[in-house]
Amino acid sequence: MVIKLAMKFQIVLLSVLFSITTSYSQDKENTMSSDIVIRGAVNYDIIMSTITKEEFDVVKNRESLRLLNDSVIPSQVHITEDCYTVTTNTKTVKNCLDNDEQLISVSYLGFVKALNSCVVNENWFEATTSNLLIHLEDGTTSYISGYDLIFSPTAKFIYSYANDGIDFSGISLHEMINNTATPIFISDYTTLEDSSFDFSSFGRAFWVSDSSFYAGNTKEFYKFKIQDKRITYNNEVKEPILHSENSKFIIKVDKLKNGTIRYTSWNKPNTIKERPSLVLYNGEVEQQHKYGSGLDYRFENGEYQYIIEHNVGTTGSKHIMLRLLKDNEELLYTSLNDLKTKL
DSSP: OOOOOOOOOOOOEEOSOOOOOSSSOOOOOSSSOOEEEEESSTTEEEEEEEHHHHHHHHTTTTTOOOEEEEOOOOEEEEEESSSEEEEEESOOOEEGGGGOTTTEEEEEEEEEEEEEEEEEEEETTTTEEEEEEETTTTEOOOEEEEEEEEOOOOSSSSEEEEEESSSSEEEEEEEETTEEEEEEOOOOOOHHTTTTOTTTTOOOESSSSSOOOOOOSOOOEEEEEEHHHHHHHHHHHEEEEEEEEOOOEEEEEEEEESSSSEEEEEEOOOOTTTOOOOEEEOEEEEEOTTTTTEEEEEEEEETEEEEEEEEEEOOOSSSEEEEEEETEEEEEEEEEEGGGOOO
């Protein structure tokens, strides 16, 4: 049946005055004049900013080519009211109403030439409509829930939406990677129950480029820009605090423009020019006097706690230390070389 993806994201208001880190939430009293960063999965964040209804309508009324073409049915696809069969070079993808009493209906949505893929709709009992993207060469499949699949101009990204309140109510964004639709962001219904920012009333999106689209409801309209995470990381920084390394890691601690502290690390041989291996936000700073005066920078990551000890009072091997705890049990305690003065 439908594969449900439990994904957790953070929404952070980029402002000197505000820092919002609760997943999928925004204080209603804060204005939308500042950009919002939706911390997506994989390689991208989504920058969300307000636009006017007039701007939205211009794009909405513009002629655009829909990549999902329901008038083209490849010879490999066979569909009836009760079954569909898609024959590829490596396997056959098939489903029928007789196979599962929860499956109510199947239908053909169209062919995407840029992806050499077709989309079949599966309508399940008490479930948001599921769209199955099937690659016609290797049979790779991806489920994307929602009423419609709206592809970016080069079919690199896919937007979908639903507001039935069953198991998906809001919007989703996927990236095509190796013929598979990989989730970047899904605002699922269960998360939204505890959120003051509600995507459930959003409808169709209109792409303005291959990395930007407009979407909204009847009252509010937004531009969404899909942005490389490395750009986000660089734009957030107000000033560097620590830059250090050892034989296994490169670690940076930075103060951000919103006043919070961020931990970023790279597993070697990766460098800081590449995407980080781990990014942690909302660090706490504590005074400590283990080796003279100094500061501890503490970051939570579920059951793990990362502590960077900056022992200002010593220039020896204890000058900068990384301590890793799991449920308060020490897993790692290692020294780091100070690189900040070498930047």
